[in-house]
Amino acid sequence: KKQSTRSINFGAYHTLETIYSWMDTLVTQYPHLVTKQEIGKSYENRPMYVLKFSTGGTNRPAIWIDTGIHSREWVSPATGLWTANKIASDFGSDASLTSLLNTMDIYMLILANPDGYVYTHTNDRMWRKTRSLNSGSLCRGVDPNRNWDAGFGGPGASTSPCSDSYHGPFAHSEIEVKNVVDLIKSHGNFKSFISVHAYSQLLMYPYGYTCTDVADKAELDSIGRAATQKLTSLYGTYYKVGNICNIIYPASGGSIDWSYDTGIKYSFAFELRDTGYYGFLLPSNQIIPTATETWLALKHIMEYVRDHPY
């Protein structure tokens, strides 16, 4: 008997195997909307899958969403799971989402760092990086959000392989990063790139590698503020909005800086909620409230992208 998508508990954390298996059930349940595509393998040879939500057409403008690039931020892929199900189940009943999917595709990478994610389940719950070997060092892994070709090796990234923010030997050295870069480049028609992290309740736009304002700052800031207003409207969760450099600190080699410099104007990064007591150990009963409020902001951004073609 085929498993139904209803059998998964979205209010719980899951292993990589369960998440990958659930993707198949989602595809089975919504065969005319959802496909699962392998975009490559991780360092430890695990497949990396994107869920593609598409109603057809060729090379339509697309929106990218990735979750779980930092492996210990469990609420991020958990939110991704809920969101993927929301997109699939609301298509056809939510007029706005339906119109969006009638003109654009959505790509979701729910486990952007599969090796790290598995490692947090088996060896070290606090692991953040990839699991690649570093030549000449006993320390493993690279911070996959310091490894993109955007001010690579600049401020806010470490040269030490033992650091949690080690940028790696060269830009896109991490296969997990390169797989995404290759897909985005070969597709060539992404209009928005959204990376979901946890925690600290921020919605950010480029840049992180410099404190110089991006050309589209006013527009991105306005979108971000409107999006977080909607997010806040649900449970009162307070978000700050701004560019990475000013709102957190200079951080070079980040994904949304790369996507913006590649020409994807609507590039954003979320830092999801924390209750102020648990950090990366956000209790599972917070997953659905987190995902639900985040959806309001995500949807606002996606609708804006749909309505402002470029």
Add this chain to the structure above:
Amino acid sequence: ERTFVGDQVLRITLQSQEQLRVLQSLEHEEEWQLDFWLHPVSTDLPVDIRVPSSSLSTIKEFLLTHNIPFTVIIENLQELIDMEKTEMEENQK
């Protein structure tokens, strides 16, 4: 499997630029093996640090010496991890 018995997470709400500078200097302190969950970036945002049990008394003393107030948001990290694991196993069943 790595364990975190007795590790605590401290939350620090910075009140001055001087305190910010003091905490930023801690980021380069390797001996205490601090894990910054939220980095010291401004007085507007809190700082969360996972402190290994072996460094707890030293870091708390350091903060008190510099008049930097803190609260313990996680008393024993391993307890939370164990609870999370148990819940996941039950859910898997």
